[in-house]
Amino acid sequence: MAYNRRQLHSYHQHAGELPFPVSHGVPYMEAAVDDMACDVALVTEFPDETIHGDDFIFGHTVQMGTVLAATRWWWANA
Numbered sequence: 001m002a003y004n005r006r007q008l009h010s011y012h013q014h015a016g017e018l019p020f021p022v023s024h025g026v027p028y029m030e031a032a033v034d035d036m037a038c039d040v041a042l043v044t045e046f047p048d049e050t051i052h053g054d055d056f057i058f059g060h061t062v063q064m065g066t067v068l069a070a071t072r073w074w075w076a077n078a
């Protein structure tokens with residue numbers, strides 16, 4: 001959450017108001033797409049193309065946790 005707060009603060013300082021909603025400190029976007037081959041898609045964003053070492057491990061761990069949490073939610077509510 002501290003990382004998200006720093007990133008959101010940096011975004012706001014450089015680009016102004018956020019063009020997306022934030023829930024529990026996590027920015028998100030939703031969109032309905034009719035031509036997808038699946039019911040739901042989860043897209044996570046992290047600058048993993050430009051980081052290495054501990055920063056990469058942190059980013060990977062965050063994205064992995066997101067997918068695992070979404071999977072648990074999906075199966076609990078299916």
